[in-house]
Amino acid sequence: MxxxxxxxxxxxxxxxxxxxxxxxxxxxxxxxxxxxxxxxxxxxVPLGQLSSCSRRLKVGDVVQLAGEGGTTTGPNNKRLTASAIPSHLQCVNMKVVAVSTFLQTRGHIFLTEAPNKDICYADAGGAAMYNGMIYGVISFFGADYACQQSTVIMDVCEYLGWIKQKTGLE
Structure with a gap:
């Protein structure tokens, strides 16, 4: 089950x-x-609004991410795989640094970054919000060290037609 x-x-x-x-x-x-x-x-449970995608994200837009991943790192900013889960939902604003990218192993994505900010284990699957609407879903990040690579966000707009067809949403 x-x-x-x-x-x-x-x-x-x-x-x-x-x-x-x-x-x-x-x-x-x-x-x-x-x-x-x-x-x-x-x-x-309040549902997040999917964007109509009539206004697409562009480089420089700021999205909000949320998750329950750890908030500490080890020596040299090494990610900890067994860090304590914070008691409150963690939120971060990140700037879009690349849009309309296709990765063969992941699909349609956009990339975000913020100085000294990152996502962590357990954050994957969380929403990337812009103007109160879901534009993406947290996909993955650099594996070993925090704040070294862009955060990869699955671009919901590229899949909106498929989502509507499968769910019957309009």
């Missing part, structure tokens, strides 16, 4: 464990996106 865990922030909220109704809808072999259909609809 596959499960999805929802509503984990703030930490005082009870986690809902939802059964995934059918196999995830996956966009191709190498794209970092999947859609899940839950057994029971969730009504008390």
């Amino acid at each position: 596959n499960c999805a865990i929802l509503k984990v922030h703030p930490r005082t909220i009870i986690r809902y464990r939802q059964v995934v109704r059918q196999a995830p809808e996956i966009y191709g072999k190498w794209h970092d996106i999947a859609l899940l259909k839950l057994e029971t609809p969730i009504r008390d």
